[in-house]
Amino acid sequence: ILNVEQSPQSLHVQEGDSTNFTCSFPSSNFYALHWYRWETAKSPEALFVMTLNGDEKKKGRISATLNTKEGYSYLYIKGSQPEDSATYLCAFVGGSNYKLTFGKGTLLTVNP
Amino acid sequence: DAGVIQSPRHEVTEMGQEVTLRCKPISGHDYLFWYRQTMMRGLELLIYFNNNVPIDDSGMPEDRFSAKMPNASFSTLKIQPSEPRDSAVYFCASSPRGGNEQFFGPGTRLTVL
Numbered sequence A: 001i002l003n004v005e006q007s008p009q010s011l012h013v014q015e016g017d018s019t020n021f022t023c024s025f026p027s028s029n030f031y032a033l034h035w036y037r038w039e040t041a042k043s044p045e046a047l048f049v050m051t052l053n054g055d056e057k058k059k060g061r062i063s064a065t066l067n068t069k070e071g072y073s074y075l076y077i078k079g080s081q082p083e084d085s086a087t088y089l090c091a092f093v094g095g096s097n098y099k100l101t102f103g104k105g106t107l108l109t110v111n112p
Numbered sequence B: 001d002a003g004v005i006q007s008p009r010h011e012v013t014e015m016g017q018e019v020t021l022r023c024k025p026i027s028g029h030d031y032l033f034w035y036r037q038t039m040m041r042g043l044e045l046l047i048y049f050n051n052n053v054p055i056d057d058s059g060m061p062e063d064r065f066s067a068k069m070p071n072a073s074f075s076t077l078k079i080q081p082s083e084p085r086d087s088a089v090y091f092c093a094s095s096p097r098g099g100n101e102q103f104f105g106p107g108t109r110l111t112v113l
Helices: none
Strands: A005-007 A010-014 A019-024 A030-038 A045-050 A056-059 A062-067 A072-077 A086-094 A100-102 A106-111 B005-007 B010-013 B019-024 B031-038 B042-050 B053-056 B065-071 B074-079 B088-095 B108-112
Touching (some): A005 A086, A010 A019, A019 A106, B053 B065, B074 B088
Antiparallel strands (some): A005 A019, A056 A062, B019 B074
16 A cells, blocks of 8 residues: 655645645655645646656746655645635656555645 | 536435446546545545556455446446445546546535435
8 A cells, every 4th residue: 555645734824925735655666746736616636747856846836846766745835825725635656557646635724 | 628527416325226427538538537535535546447448446445336438438437236435526537648647527426325
Protein backbone atom coordinates (compact mmCIF):
# COMPACT_ATOMS: atom_id res chain seq x y z
CA ILE A 1 0.00 0.00 0.00
CA LEU A 2 1.48 3.34 -1.06
CA ASN A 3 1.65 6.08 1.56
CA VAL A 4 0.88 9.59 0.31
CA GLU A 5 0.66 12.04 3.19
CA GLN A 6 -0.41 15.66 3.12
CA SER A 7 0.06 18.22 5.85
CA PRO A 8 -1.47 20.09 7.41
CA GLN A 9 -4.96 18.55 7.20
CA SER A 10 -6.48 22.01 7.34
CA LEU A 11 -5.32 25.57 7.34
CA HIS A 12 -6.99 28.91 8.03
CA VAL A 13 -5.31 32.07 6.73
CA GLN A 14 -6.23 35.69 6.26
CA GLU A 15 -6.69 37.25 2.86
CA GLY A 16 -3.32 38.42 1.60
CA ASP A 17 -1.29 35.87 3.55
CA SER A 18 1.05 33.56 1.70
CA THR A 19 0.89 29.90 2.60
CA ASN A 20 2.32 26.53 1.73
CA PHE A 21 1.62 22.89 2.36
CA THR A 22 3.35 19.59 1.88
CA CYS A 23 2.85 16.30 0.10
CA SER A 24 5.15 13.39 0.93
CA PHE A 25 5.29 10.24 -1.16
CA PRO A 26 7.49 7.17 -1.72
CA SER A 27 10.90 8.14 -3.07
CA SER A 28 11.29 4.94 -5.06
CA ASN A 29 9.74 4.06 -8.40
CA PHE A 30 8.62 7.65 -9.03
CA TYR A 31 6.83 8.50 -12.28
CA ALA A 32 4.83 11.69 -11.61
CA LEU A 33 3.25 13.84 -8.93
CA HIS A 34 -0.08 15.55 -9.57
CA TRP A 35 -1.67 18.49 -7.72
CA TYR A 36 -5.43 19.07 -7.87
CA ARG A 37 -7.66 21.80 -6.52
CA TRP A 38 -11.08 20.70 -5.26
CA GLU A 39 -13.72 23.25 -4.43
CA THR A 40 -16.73 22.24 -2.37
CA ALA A 41 -19.57 20.78 -4.46
CA LYS A 42 -17.36 20.67 -7.55
CA SER A 43 -14.92 18.18 -9.08
CA PRO A 44 -11.13 18.09 -8.67
CA GLU A 45 -9.31 20.23 -11.23
CA ALA A 46 -5.69 19.67 -12.20
CA LEU A 47 -3.16 22.31 -11.20
CA PHE A 48 0.16 20.69 -12.05
CA VAL A 49 1.72 17.45 -13.23
CA MET A 50 5.35 17.22 -12.17
CA THR A 51 7.78 14.63 -13.40
CA LEU A 52 11.37 15.79 -12.92
CA ASN A 53 13.35 16.16 -9.72
CA GLY A 54 13.80 19.86 -9.04
CA ASP A 55 10.78 20.75 -11.19
CA GLU A 56 9.06 24.02 -10.39
CA LYS A 57 5.67 24.87 -11.84
CA LYS A 58 3.70 28.08 -11.60
CA LYS A 59 0.14 29.12 -12.42
CA GLY A 60 -0.70 32.66 -11.38
CA ARG A 61 -0.21 32.96 -7.63
CA ILE A 62 0.17 29.21 -7.15
CA SER A 63 3.45 27.38 -7.55
CA ALA A 64 4.83 23.96 -6.71
CA THR A 65 8.22 22.35 -6.24
CA LEU A 66 9.27 18.72 -6.42
CA ASN A 67 11.99 16.68 -4.71
CA THR A 68 11.79 13.08 -5.88
CA LYS A 69 14.93 11.94 -4.05
CA GLU A 70 13.52 12.74 -0.64
CA GLY A 71 9.89 12.23 -1.65
CA TYR A 72 8.16 15.54 -1.12
CA SER A 73 6.45 18.37 -2.97
CA TYR A 74 5.43 21.80 -1.73
CA LEU A 75 2.51 23.86 -2.97
CA TYR A 76 2.74 27.61 -2.40
CA ILE A 77 -0.01 30.22 -2.66
CA LYS A 78 1.10 33.84 -2.68
CA GLY A 79 -1.30 36.50 -1.44
CA SER A 80 -4.20 34.13 -0.68
CA GLN A 81 -7.67 35.21 -1.76
CA PRO A 82 -11.05 33.91 -0.51
CA GLU A 83 -11.55 32.20 -3.89
CA ASP A 84 -8.46 30.07 -3.15
CA SER A 85 -10.46 28.31 -0.44
CA ALA A 86 -10.56 24.66 -1.45
CA THR A 87 -9.06 21.28 -0.73
CA TYR A 88 -5.69 20.76 -2.38
CA LEU A 89 -4.93 17.16 -3.27
CA CYS A 90 -1.69 15.60 -4.36
CA ALA A 91 -1.49 12.25 -6.13
CA PHE A 92 1.51 9.97 -6.67
CA VAL A 93 2.07 7.93 -9.81
CA GLY A 94 4.59 5.10 -9.44
CA GLY A 95 6.27 3.20 -12.24
CA SER A 96 4.64 2.91 -15.62
CA ASN A 97 1.27 2.05 -14.13
CA TYR A 98 -0.78 5.24 -14.50
CA LYS A 99 -2.66 4.65 -11.29
CA LEU A 100 -2.95 7.75 -9.09
CA THR A 101 -2.72 7.32 -5.32
CA PHE A 102 -4.21 10.40 -3.67
CA GLY A 103 -3.40 11.96 -0.34
CA LYS A 104 -6.27 13.02 1.94
CA GLY A 105 -5.77 16.66 1.01
CA THR A 106 -5.20 19.98 2.76
CA LEU A 107 -8.35 22.04 3.33
CA LEU A 108 -7.50 25.72 2.92
CA THR A 109 -9.85 28.41 4.18
CA VAL A 110 -9.02 32.02 3.36
CA ASN A 111 -10.86 34.51 5.51
CA PRO A 112 -11.65 37.93 3.99
CA ASP B 1 -16.19 20.02 -25.31
CA ALA B 2 -18.72 19.36 -22.54
CA GLY B 3 -16.16 17.68 -20.35
CA VAL B 4 -16.65 14.35 -18.66
CA ILE B 5 -20.33 13.57 -18.28
CA GLN B 6 -21.70 11.36 -15.53
CA SER B 7 -25.22 10.18 -14.84
CA PRO B 8 -27.15 10.11 -12.70
CA ARG B 9 -25.91 12.93 -10.46
CA HIS B 10 -27.72 11.50 -7.48
CA GLU B 11 -28.97 8.01 -6.81
CA VAL B 12 -30.87 6.78 -3.80
CA THR B 13 -31.59 3.09 -3.67
CA GLU B 14 -32.37 0.35 -1.22
CA MET B 15 -29.99 -2.32 -0.06
CA GLY B 16 -29.92 -5.27 -2.42
CA GLN B 17 -30.80 -3.30 -5.53
CA GLU B 18 -28.61 -3.09 -8.60
CA VAL B 19 -27.05 0.30 -9.30
CA THR B 20 -25.52 1.38 -12.61
CA LEU B 21 -23.43 4.52 -12.90
CA ARG B 22 -22.58 5.92 -16.31
CA CYS B 23 -19.73 7.95 -17.72
CA LYS B 24 -18.93 9.59 -21.04
CA PRO B 25 -15.26 10.62 -21.24
CA ILE B 26 -13.89 13.56 -23.17
CA SER B 27 -13.65 12.70 -26.85
CA GLY B 28 -10.16 11.59 -27.85
CA HIS B 29 -9.08 10.64 -24.34
CA ASP B 30 -7.60 7.15 -24.25
CA TYR B 31 -7.75 6.63 -20.49
CA LEU B 32 -10.79 6.40 -18.25
CA PHE B 33 -10.71 6.12 -14.46
CA TRP B 34 -13.39 5.32 -11.86
CA TYR B 35 -12.87 6.69 -8.32
CA ARG B 36 -14.80 6.48 -5.06
CA GLN B 37 -14.74 9.32 -2.53
CA THR B 38 -15.55 8.63 1.15
CA MET B 39 -14.80 10.58 4.30
CA MET B 40 -12.83 7.70 5.77
CA ARG B 41 -10.66 6.74 2.82
CA GLY B 42 -10.57 9.85 0.65
CA LEU B 43 -10.40 9.50 -3.13
CA GLU B 44 -9.60 5.94 -4.18
CA LEU B 45 -9.07 4.53 -7.65
CA LEU B 46 -11.37 1.60 -8.37
CA ILE B 47 -10.40 0.70 -11.94
CA TYR B 48 -8.97 2.27 -15.06
CA PHE B 49 -9.19 1.55 -18.78
CA ASN B 50 -6.84 2.23 -21.67
CA ASN B 51 -8.42 2.16 -25.12
CA ASN B 52 -11.49 0.46 -23.62
CA VAL B 53 -9.44 -2.34 -22.03
CA PRO B 54 -9.38 -2.68 -18.22
CA ILE B 55 -5.76 -2.26 -17.08
CA ASP B 56 -5.87 -2.20 -13.29
CA ASP B 57 -8.91 -3.26 -11.28
CA SER B 58 -7.08 -3.87 -8.01
CA GLY B 59 -9.11 -1.14 -6.33
CA MET B 60 -12.47 -2.77 -6.99
CA PRO B 61 -13.66 -3.65 -3.49
CA GLU B 62 -15.30 -6.98 -4.19
CA ASP B 63 -17.17 -9.07 -6.71
CA ARG B 64 -20.30 -6.98 -6.28
CA PHE B 65 -18.56 -4.26 -8.30
CA SER B 66 -18.01 -4.52 -12.04
CA ALA B 67 -17.06 -2.02 -14.74
CA LYS B 68 -17.25 -2.11 -18.49
CA MET B 69 -16.22 0.10 -21.36
CA PRO B 70 -17.95 -1.19 -24.50
CA ASN B 71 -16.66 1.69 -26.64
CA ALA B 72 -14.49 4.78 -26.44
CA SER B 73 -17.35 7.06 -25.45
CA PHE B 74 -19.10 5.11 -22.70
CA SER B 75 -18.35 3.29 -19.48
CA THR B 76 -20.48 1.85 -16.69
CA LEU B 77 -19.82 0.96 -13.08
CA LYS B 78 -22.29 -1.53 -11.68
CA ILE B 79 -22.91 -2.56 -8.10
CA GLN B 80 -25.02 -5.67 -7.58
CA PRO B 81 -26.28 -6.11 -4.93
CA SER B 82 -25.74 -2.71 -3.34
CA GLU B 83 -25.07 -2.30 0.39
CA PRO B 84 -25.26 0.74 2.69
CA ARG B 85 -21.44 0.83 2.93
CA ASP B 86 -21.31 1.52 -0.81
CA SER B 87 -22.74 4.99 -0.16
CA ALA B 88 -20.18 7.46 -1.51
CA VAL B 89 -19.51 9.86 -4.36
CA TYR B 90 -18.28 8.07 -7.47
CA PHE B 91 -16.18 10.05 -9.91
CA CYS B 92 -15.23 9.24 -13.45
CA ALA B 93 -12.17 10.91 -14.98
CA SER B 94 -10.48 10.77 -18.36
CA SER B 95 -7.02 11.59 -19.62
CA PRO B 96 -5.55 11.93 -23.12
CA ARG B 97 -2.50 9.83 -22.22
CA GLY B 98 -1.31 7.86 -19.23
CA GLY B 99 0.28 10.01 -16.54
CA ASN B 100 -1.26 13.22 -17.88
CA GLU B 101 -3.62 15.38 -15.87
CA GLN B 102 -7.02 13.85 -15.40
CA PHE B 103 -10.31 15.59 -16.09
CA PHE B 104 -13.00 14.72 -13.59
CA GLY B 105 -16.72 14.49 -14.10
CA PRO B 106 -19.20 16.02 -11.64
CA GLY B 107 -19.60 12.76 -9.75
CA THR B 108 -22.57 10.59 -8.78
CA ARG B 109 -23.65 10.74 -5.16
CA LEU B 110 -24.92 7.28 -4.25
CA THR B 111 -26.96 6.62 -1.13
CA VAL B 112 -27.88 3.04 -0.30
CA LEU B 113 -30.54 2.79 2.41
